[in-house]
Amino acid sequence: MPEEPKRINMVQAINLALREEMQRDGNVIILGEDVGTDGGVFRVTDGLMKEFGPERVMDTPLSESGIVGTAIGMAVYGLRPVAEIQFMGFIYAALDQIYAHAARIRSRSRGRYSCPLVVRTPYGAGIKPPELHSESAEAFFCHMPGVKVVVPSTPYNAKGLLKSSIRDPDPVIFLESTRLYRLIKEEVPADDYTVPLGKARIVREGRDVTVISWGSMLHRSLQAVEGIDAEVLDLMTLNPLDEETIFKSVRKTGRVVIVHEAPKTCGFGAEISAAIAEDAMLYLKAPIMRVTGYDAVIPLPRLEDYYMPTISRVRKALEEVIKY
Amino acid sequence: MPESIIESINVKRLEILDVNGDVDSSLMPALSDNEIKRMYELLVLARTFDERALHLQREGRLGTYAPILGQEASQIGSAFALEKTDWVFPSFREMGVYIAMGYPIHMLFQYWGGDERGLITPSDLNIFPICIPVGTHIPHAAGAAIAAKHKGDKVAAVAYFGDGGTSKGDFHEGFNMAGVFKAPAVFICQNNQWAISVPRQRQSASKTLAQKAFSYGFEGIQVDGNDIFAVYKATKDALKKAKSGNGPTFIECFTYRMTHHTTADDATRYRKDDEVASWKPRDPVLRLKLFMAKKGLWTEQYQKETEDKAKVIIDKAVSEEESIKPPFPGDMISYTYEKLTPRQAKQIKDF
Numbered sequence: 001m002p003e004e005p006k007r008i009n010m011v012q013a014i015n016l017a018l019r020e021e022m023q024r025d026g027n028v029i030i031l032g033e034d035v036g037t038d039g040g041v042f043r044v045t046d047g048l049m050k051e052f053g054p055e056r057v058m059d060t061p062l063s064e065s066g067i068v069g070t071a072i073g074m075a076v077y078g079l080r081p082v083a084e085i086q087f088m089g090f091i092y093a094a095l096d097q098i099y100a101h102a103a104r105i106r107s108r109s110r111g112r113y114s115c116p117l118v119v120r121t122p123y124g125a126g127i128k129p130p131e132l133h134s135e136s137a138e139a140f141f142c143h144m145p146g147v148k149v150v151v152p153s154t155p156y157n158a159k160g161l162l163k164s165s166i167r168d169p170d171p172v173i174f175l176e177s178t179r180l181y182r183l184i185k186e187e188v189p190a191d192d193y194t195v196p197l198g199k200a201r202i203v204r205e206g207r208d209v210t211v212i213s214w215g216s217m218l219h220r221s222l223q224a225v226e227g228i229d230a231e232v233l234d235l236m237t238l239n240p241l242d243e244e245t246i247f248k249s250v251r252k253t254g255r256v257v258i259v260h261e262a263p264k265t266c267g268f269g270a271e272i273s274a275a276i277a278e279d280a281m282l283y284l285k286a287p288i289m290r291v292t293g294y295d296a297v298i299p300l301p302r303l304e305d306y307y308m309p310t311i312s313r314v315r316k317a318l319e320e321v322i323k324y
Numbered sequence: 325m326p327e328s329i330i331e332s333i334n335v336k337r338l339e340i341l342d343v344n345g346d347v348d349s350s351l352m353p354a355l356s357d358n359e360i361k362r363m364y365e366l367l368v369l370a371r372t373f374d375e376r377a378l379h380l381q382r383e384g385r386l387g388t389y390a391p392i393l394g395q396e397a398s399q400i401g402s403a404f405a406l407e408k409t410d411w412v413f414p415s416f417r418e419m420g421v422y423i424a425m426g427y428p429i430h431m432l433f434q435y436w437g438g439d440e441r442g443l444i445t446p447s448d449l450n451i452f453p454i455c456i457p458v459g460t461h462i463p464h465a466a467g468a469a470i471a472a473k474h475k476g477d478k479v480a481a482v483a484y485f486g487d488g489g490t491s492k493g494d495f496h497e498g499f500n501m502a503g504v505f506k507a508p509a510v511f512i513c514q515n516n517q518w519a520i521s522v523p524r525q526r527q528s529a530s531k532t533l534a535q536k537a538f539s540y541g542f543e544g545i546q547v548d549g550n551d552i553f554a555v556y557k558a559t560k561d562a563l564k565k566a567k568s569g570n571g572p573t574f575i576e577c578f579t580y581r582m583t584h585h586t587t588a589d590d591a592t593r594y595r596k597d598d599e600v601a602s603w604k605p606r607d608p609v610l611r612l613k614l615f616m617a618k619k620g621l622w623t624e625q626y627q628k629e630t631e632d633k634a635k636v637i638i639d640k641a642v643s644e645e646e647s648i649k650p651p652f653p654g655d656m657i658s659y660t661y662e663k664l665t666p667r668q669a670k671q672i673k674d675f
Contacts, residue, residue, distance in 0.1 A: 029474070055474060061504055066463050066497030073467020073481070076452065077411065079474065081467075097494075100457050101464070107659045109453040112444045114662065145660045169662040198665070240665035 005187040010180050013155035013188045014044050014120075017162040018082065020192060022052050025080060028166060031058040032067055032084030041086055042122060042181055068094035068119060072102050075117040080166055088123040088175070089132025095140065102171040103146030117171045118162070123151075124216050124261055125293075125308050126179030128301035133178075135298060136215075136262035141173045142239040142271065148197060149238040151175045151215040155188050157236060160195030168197060177216035184219070200242040202249070206231035209255040209321055212246065212272055214238065217259045217309060224259075224314035228322070238268055246272065247280045254285035255321040259314055264292040286324035289317040333538040335531075337546040337578075340553040343605055345614025353557040357621055359404075363552055364616060365630050366400045367609045370420040372634040373429060376642065377419070377436060381587045386436045390417040394550070394582030397608030398514045399484075400424045401555030402575070405563055406482065411450040411472070413465040413483040415458065417514070421484060425449055429641035430648075439651055440659075450479075458519075459489030462498030462511065469507035469572070480566040482510045482559075488519030490536060491527045499574070503540035508566035510559065511537075511574045514549060516581035521594035537574035549577030550608040580606070 008016070022028045030045055036059035039046030049057035060067050064085055071081040085091045091098075098119065105115045125134035141149045150165055150172055152158035158176070165172040203222065208229040213221040218234050225232060231249050235242065250256055256276060258269040269290040276288055291309045299307050340351045355363075374393055380386040392399060399420025406412065406425065414421055422432055427449065435442025435454070443453040452468075455461035465483035472479045489495055490513060502509045515533055517524045530536060537544030547554040555577055562573035580603040584591045591600075616622035654675040657668050664672065 058505070061497075061500050063497045063500060065494055066466075066501045069460070069463025069494060069498060070467035070470065070501045073413075073464035073469070074471040074474075075467075076464065077468040077471035077475075077481075079471045096457065096460060097463070100460060101455075105453065106661070107656070108440060108443060110440050110444050110655065111659050113453065148661075240661075240667065243666060 005189040007185045008155055008188050009182045009185050010155045010158045011042060011044050011182060013159040014162055014176065015046060016188065017159040018045065018048060021163055021166045022056060027078065028080045028082065029056045029058065030082050031060050031071060033060060033062055033086050035059060035084050040084060064090050064093040065097050068097040071117050072097060072115055075115045076105060076113050080116055082118045082120060082166060085119060085121040087133045088121045088135040088137055091121050098147065099144050103144045107146060114169050115171050116169050118165045118174055120174045120176060122178045123175040124177045124179055125298055125304050126216065128304065131300060136293065138175055138238055139262055139266060139268045142268055148172045148240065150197060150236065151238060152236060153180065153215050153218040153234050154184065155186050157195050159188055160193050161236060164194045164197050175215060179216045197237045198240045198242055199237065200233050200235045200245040202231060203234050204232040208253055209257060209318055210249040210253045211257050211259060213259040217261050220309060220311055221259045221314055224311045224318060228318055230318065243275055246276065250276055250280045251283045254283050256288045257291060257317045257321060259291045259309055261293050261308055263295045264290055265295050267292050286321040289321055291317045333535060335535045335544065335546065338554045338558055339548040339551055340557065341551040341611055341615055343611060345611055345618055347553060347615060353553060353560060360616065361621060363400060363404055364612050366424050367396045367612060368630050369634040369637060370396045370400060370423050371609060372638050373419055373423060376638050378587065386433065387438045388586050388588045389436050390586045391583050392417055392420050394580045394603065395514050395516055396420050397552040398549040398555050398577035398579050401552040402512050402559040405556050405559035408448055409450065409479050411468045411479060411481040413452045413461045413481065414454055415485050416454050416456055418484050425451060427451065429637065430644035433641060433645040434648060437645065441651060459485050459492030460494045462494050463501060465509050466498045466502040466507050469502060469509035470505050473508055478567050480508045480510055480563050482512060484512050486519060487513060487515040487517065487524050487527050487533060489513065490533050499540040502572040503542050506571040509572040510562040510566055511572065512577060514577045514579055516579050518581050518595065520585045520589060532576060534574060534576040542572045542574065544574035544576065546576040546578055549579030550606045550611060552608060552612055
């Protein structure tokens with residue numbers, strides 16, 4: 001008999017996914033800074049070292065490139081490492097390992113080797129931290145053929161997507177919104193369900209405008225569309241992109257607003273916008289609008305709220321495309 | 325309170341076979357005459373491969389190639405100590421390692437000819453595809469070694485890199501990981517004195533590269549990299565240590581790159597002929613030949629047979645490589661992920 005679903009937050013849901021996958025497969029191991037005894041700075045890996053021991057939940061030196069590089073060696077050897085980079089702002093030190101190696105091993109060896117690696121990292125603004133603790137650099141990774149990019153927005157999906165990511169045969173960058181970690185609770189079954197990668201979900205159906213978002217900005221988008229007949233898409237996986245779901249919605253509504261936290265220039269919204277322009281242009285009744293972070297360094301907490309797209313900025317864009 | 329010394333290190337250098345072909349018998353590893361002959365034949369084969377690769381490159385039949393001339397003993401001596409089950413993480417100047425491990429030679433020409441399929445390591449070997457960005461594969465060896473330990477496999481992971489590689493951040497991060505987790509890893513640096521045009525002294529102010537290992541909590545040793553017996557013994561000992569749970573070792577093979585960095589380089593721009601000439605008497609192949617001659621294992625006839633045999637093997641590999649059909653262009657897309665993405669499925673229709 002499966003246990004009754006419990007109402008849990010995203011931290012607990014991710015913890016549950018890790019625990020279940022570690023129970024299912026002895027090759028799944030966790031490595032990163034403070035992930036063991038401390039249970040991670042956000043407590044995402046809390047209790048796992050106690051349950052699985054220090055050889056499967058490895059507190060590593062403070063060494064982002066080393067963590068990812070070591071995890072690559074483990075993955076190619078046959079383990080299923082889940083590496084944690086403590087904040088997305090520190091993943092930059094590991095970009096070389098991700099792009100020059102994790103992304104290319106399958107191609108470089110023409111399929112002889114693969115790299116089933118998950119790199120989890122908290123991303124995004126909204127928790128008033130020091131510099132480089134608020135980054136939304138998802139677009140970098142979307143530009144790396146060979147890497148998948150996953151961004152959950154709810155506890156239920158976080159669990160199912162992480163399980164799929166761990167089982168995926170290719171490297172996955174798994175972005176966890178710090179703002180969402182404890183913001184929402186929902187029922188998350190204790191059974192072994194997965195949410196497939198590469199599929200977007202329609203959070204809310206509507207006829208007048210399509211709002212496309214992911215991660216933390218999904219929730220702002222949902223607040224912004226109140227009273228509007230908007231269809232809201234949660235991409236969940238950015239790469240590979242579920243164009244089919246996007247085009248289907250655009251063909252229905254003819255209007256698009258894309259909302260993301262990262263800077264506008266070369267943000268992932270540009271890719272979505274271009275894809276729509278290429279394949280669904282004739283269905284558009286208004287220009288595609290992007291509501292994004294500014295083309296600026298993400299500020300310290302005093303200005304954080306001004307940086308992130310606000311409900312009113314999203315609302316304004318919605319009104320503009322509907323009026324157009 | 326007086327100051328006290330809390331740590332001191334001693335860096336060893338190992339030499340067994342000297343330039344005259346004489347050995348220190350107290351250090352000589354156990355090798356049968358047949359094994360010594362096999363080593364020599366591999367040295368000749370690797371050198372024959374190298375010469376042919378340079379010719380083929382000049383004829384436009386291979387792309388840019390990184391020659392191994394002068395470094396054969398470091399490569400063959402170390403690889404000779406490896407088991408096929410060990411994991412090897414090579415850089416781009418390791419053709420001698422590949423040849424000693426029994427890698428199909430036509431696939432090496434295929435790779436240098438610009439075809440990724442040359443890196444499809446046969447299933448009985450665990451050689452990771454060649455790492456181009458210098459030193460960045462060092463953490464991979466640490467990771468594979470930790471994984472082997474985790475699974476209880478009696479294998480070691482061995483990374484090959486050059487003196488330039490020791491300046492990289494990933495050298496530090498990989499060594500640090502290997503030391504902390506007591507990984508069954510062996511790190512082999514072929515210090516060939518030059519990273520393209522930058523001399524060894526510009527890579528590090530450290531007296532030796534070997535001594536760097538001690539700051540990661542494991543032993544580093546310098547060996548005469550042109551002495552095949554010293555390289556073999558150091559590697560053999562390091563592998564034994566790794567597989568018995570005693571952690572990593574760093575071996576600095578002190579050798580010399582006798583020619584250009586690659587076929588795209590001109591070494592006369594930055595180093596003197598005198599320096600190159602001074603290394604000629606230290607040639608690794610010559611040295612083993614002198615030893616074998618003294619032992620009665622080498623004759624003119626044997627030399628001729630060995631060279632002929634190598635030539636036949638290389639000729640066959642070249643013609644085998646040339647008979648391979650060109651790759652399907654869509655392969656560049658197909659191997660990005662296990663399955664094509666919806667976009668890739670459209671893109672591949674271009675081919």
